[in-house]
Amino acid sequence: MEITGSIPSGGVCTPCLDERQNSVVTTGKTKTRIHCADDSLAGAVSQRACVYSGARVVLNPITDAAHLVHGPVGCASYTWDIRGSLSSGSGMYRNSFSTDLHERDIIFGGEKRLAACIDEIVRRYHPPAVFVYATCVVGIIGDDIIRVCREASERHGIDVIPVESSGFISGNKIIGYRAAAHALIRLITPKEGEVIPKTRRVNLLGEYNLGGEKWLIERYLREIGVEMNVACTGDSTVAALKQIPGGYLNLVQCTGSMHYVAKLLEEQYGTPSVDVNFFGAYNTAESLRAIARLYDEPGMTERAERLIERETTRIEPEIRYYRQKLEGKRAAIYVGGAFKALAIIRQLRELGVDIVFCGTQTGKQEDYEQIHGMLKPGSVIVDDANPAEIERFLVEKRVDIMAGGVKERVLAHKLGVGFVDHNHDRKECLAGYDGAVTFAREVFFTCCSPVWDSLRRQPDWEVADGT
């Protein structure tokens, strides 16, 4: 086979790899179906992670549980306190426990070590539950983590929940979300004879409280007359999660991670669900209205409208200021899930910003259709993009600002493109009306920073050859 080379970059762009051609579409062109939700292409430097990663990000925010990673130390080390979820109580979840498998464990099996580690954690910290995550090597050596967890659970009288998250099962976090969903369902299924009474409270699925979003949403809901049962899993506890079956309604925010859970909850407990989205002023208003409609209680819609009116008026001057500054700027988005991408698209559009390039790691066909419908013709949509493609489209599409995660941030900065952090690492609340202002302010700060002009200013002196 002949290997055809690419042109080195630096303004000149590398064409996409042949196998990736169908994962890139331009809006307004004839090809609309995008190839997605498949395995990542070897050697393409995908930005995706693994099943373990997907499972860990969903379950990790459960604050009082111990999270034990069964494998060599790396997987635990890379994910120690990586999820910036905030807690109103326990800080147990911010510890990273590892069974720290060594060569001898790989040869003789790691089950004994796993049992001993669970015993130690329970003896030392008395957590109400322990989640045990399987990693790649555990799947290969065939440790029976389900049995070890069951026995430990009986021994200690607490929930010890296996999470079947061996990384090699898939490079797509979605599969990890499923593993987490099964673990969650296992945790919340009532013991035999136990009945969780139905209430009028809502469960908020797919809210991880990275910057206090769960607390802000809870305030809004309380103001319109709805009590929150539990968020899944931001600032949750094991005891609170066990009350999920008593929820009146499931609000699904992060659809990628929680649609499947919502489906299982509907099947098992008959709880209906509705998609919500508290990122951005428009989305927040629509979500509150939808909830009020579903509750159909006297006065609730009026209370929701009053809240929307008050908050919209409050933030309007500041948003208007940023909109004036940002109108017509060109944005790129590359994030993990489609829910986040859609939320950012709407928010940027509210600020008058055009989205010229958008991609996700785990989007599905229907998500991409929705994204497609929201972008102007000529915009690029990419599934499972890699650094070469991101570089290419940032340059080709003359992007002013990008929204994404840590790996995208450094590339954007290198290319002189502003950046908004919309990842597990952020420290600011991005939900609701306050979040809309914070987001707009961040877009403005990075997009209109004086730093870009300073960097473009080339000194006019002569430069000597050599070192």
Added chain:
Amino acid sequence: MVPDPHPLHEVNENQCQVCMPLGGVMALKGIADSMVLVHGSQGCSTYMRLSMVEHFNEPVDIASSSLNEKQTIYGGEENFRKGLDNIIRVYRPKVIGVVTTCLTETMGEDTGRMIGTYLADRSLHGIDIIPISTPSYSGTQSEGFWTAVRDLIVYYTTTVSPHEGVNIIVAQISPADTREIKRIARLMGVMITLVPDISMTLDRPYGILYEKIPPGGTRREDIAGMGGAKATIQFGYCCPDPLSPGKYLEEEYGVPLYNIPLPTGLMNMDRFIRALVSITKKPVPQSIMLERGWLCDAMADAHKCLAEIRPAVYGDPELVYAVSSLCVENGAIPALVATGTTSSRFSREILSLTQDGERQPEILEQADFSGIGATAAQKGVNLAIGHSGGKVLTERHGIPLVRAGYPVHDRLGGQRILTLGYTGTLSLLDTISNTYLEEKYRTYRQLRRTEFYDRGGVIHAET
């Protein structure tokens, strides 16, 4: 959280190290025109990228063979080959390092054979593909780093005619540290081959052409000539012999080895200069003597402040040894010295630092932050020096932290932390003193009041 009197033994709680393949990647990133393929599942390469990006604030591209369930059962060769094809198409590297993971090592993937077949089938010219075995369960990033550096040198070195150059093999240091070593060599007028050279590859200046493979790094033809050098200086004081690249050059090519600590601290930096002098017989320039003089002056000024510090030092063995040595020579005897790995030399060398003194530090190998935190609290540690993992020591025990080593992911500029040379030592020493002073000035008014005023003037009334 109440400290547990019985530290855990089985479970590792809050890790002090990252995994072995990352060390391999770190070494490969210091080779010119190189790219890395991690043979394993997609997550491994992404986690390593994330970790390195957060530390270096640079794009770090690492490819993966992206194995999934099917390939794990039936073998990963097809993905492996596809991975190499795609790397070559997009990145056009001259060197591809292939590091393994716990997954592919356990599957028994023979990357050496797979590379041989691939090269034969593709009849590629000018691209070297080098297998490096880094099963995560066999070590930490420290072992992965030395393994990769040694394998690279074994791969490239051939018998060449003797030349005037000097080999410098560094441990895991920052790009700023790497630049400092090169600057000192330049001042000394010594031609060096430095491996691995991350000074540009993991810290690109703004304003140059953006290329997918960053400029800089040690050139493979320079590595090939290392067997003809006058000597090797290796900052691998705790590196075990079987992993030691310098040892290999000595045994295979008769290149004399100066295996010395990282040049952090007056004594260690003097050792480095002395090694350069004894190899090249050149006099030391005045400018270096001035830098040494400024460091000595700073040490005299800071000694009483430093005497009050009881530090905990943790991380990669080489950094920990050198920083501990710096602390000892300044009178800040470490109360606790810890590493996430284990090494036959580590404890012995640390103990020898303080053998004449009355106080011996507590030494922890294969440590985690549960153990480090509990011991630090018990030993009255009042300052910690190490990577960002130590943030828990601040959060939970109120111990201020001086960030050095890898990874530094919760502050900016991990790539710029300078701890080597007389100048780097001085800046580290100042940071240590000032971090301590900041805490002291923040608390001393209240402390003195509590001690001597609130107790009604009765000193030690409660003891």
